[in-house]
Amino acid sequence: MLSTSVSPSEKRTALRAGLASGTLQRFPGAFTPLTAPLIQQLGFEGVYISGAVMSAELGLPDIGLTTLSEVAERGRQISRMTDLPTLIDADTGFGEAMNLARAVHELEDAGVSGLHLEDQVNPKRCGHLDGKEVVSQDLAMQRIAAAVAARRDSDLVIMARTDIRGVQGMAAAIDRAKALEAAGADAIFPEAMATLEEFAAIRAAVQVPILANMTEFGKSALFTHQQLQDVGVNIAIHPVSLLRIAMGAIERELGLLSETGTLDGAVDRMQTRARLYELNDYAAYNAFDEGVFNFEVPSAASMEGTTHA
Template sequence: MLRERLASGELLRFPGAFNPLSARLIERKGFDGVYISGAVLSADLGLPDIGLTTLTEVAGRGQQIARMTDLPAIIDADTGFGEPMNVARTIQTLEDAGLAGTHIEDQVNPKRCGHLDGKAVVDADTAVKRIRAAVDARRDPGFLIMARTDIRAVEGIDAAIDRAKALVDAGADAIFPEAMRDLGEFEAMRTALDVPILANMTEFGKSDLFTVEQLRSAGVNMVIWPVSLLRIAMGAASRALDTLIDEGNLTTRLGEMQHRADLYDLIDYEGYNQFDTSIFNFQIEKDPA
């Protein structure tokens, strides 16, 4: 279904889920899919986004998030967690976890956040081998394998287009060109490629925060907001803690909180309760004495 929607040319919106419950909220709000960011998974563990997380940690968290929604979930697999043989295992592990797709990038390992300076990318041959290994290892033909290239920040847009073409030739289903500077660069990618293109609208980065309509007009097929919900949640948590320090309670913050009733509805509390009573529904007979 994801492949069919991408082939239609429409733009699909994938907010980043920072935990399983937020994935269900994304679905409830009517978005097209869920994105699972490597930066968010690292931050959730109190680690910087420099390749410190393991395949086991990423796949496990991805499985927890994907099971909470019927939407397709796309996960960040960094550089594939090693050499081409490791990339192959990564793809099959993510398939088993119930993900709809992933992207593999062309940074040197250990990688760093795509919107930081000082990145380094591997040579074209190594980048191509990673994608070929991923495609060859895929067992589910529906699993989407995207190639992310970070070369724009290192060698410029022309080099990014050339790298993207090589990755498509290697079998990539879609291209994630990281840290594009403006809409014109997305349009150049669109003109050069015949596969779907993903735009990363992360805050405080090197790309302007374009609207969905602007990206649609530039020919983009998928847009992610990878860390946005985590940033908003952590900002709210920080303000709440300040209020506790200043006021001694959170009465003035109640209007900003998710109500208990909304939380119970989101986690389907009643559904679990009905299941529980159908299994354990019994009565204790009174002692006739």
């Protein structure tokens, strides 16, 4: 009730153990706090918190317009709803070294298990769009070094995302991954890999875990979890999938309402009231209320004869 009983420290330990397990860690993106317990109940290993989704929910494009406060608050809202580790998108760190250090502290306090920082130039672009620019290798390494130096919990995972594959090619991506590992990154997020062979090449280049971004309509094919594990990927995220599924359904059913004047024909496709109450643990809140408010206020008659010191 209210929040998970698993501490941020325990969840960070679990994330590190999962990344070292040899089993692919599957992290669907939670587009609302309510989807986090659903991800947990369906047996996934963790929850991803997407910057693209946060931007979309605010009606903004994914170009770095969200603020640190907005991102940290969303991280807190989602992390409190699940026993699973959470990995959050910290974009380019909301500034350079000192701003980035503050971002790490804010996200630590929000209870996330890990965060990833990218090497794009501000303002950033969605990683699967053309026209991106990346910073120099020195600056990319400085960002990761600053984040590693700033964290207070050594188990917080600092992941380095590189977008250089779509700008300078695969050889540059391998070189950048090695440099980011040398700067202290706990894991590498190579964005917009085109083939399984490219993921395998990154795997061969670094010793730390690597991530695959399985976003729809992007540069990467939607490889299966087994295919990704077979080439050594440690974690797969599905960042915007649940938002896309939900928005597709919302648009279809709103069209039905506009055409027919009723949603009676859509009820069978809706989540039931009972299932909603299960996800938000309504029974536990009700039981808490009953436990607190089951006393009787003493009447005046029962108080007669009592004395006060």
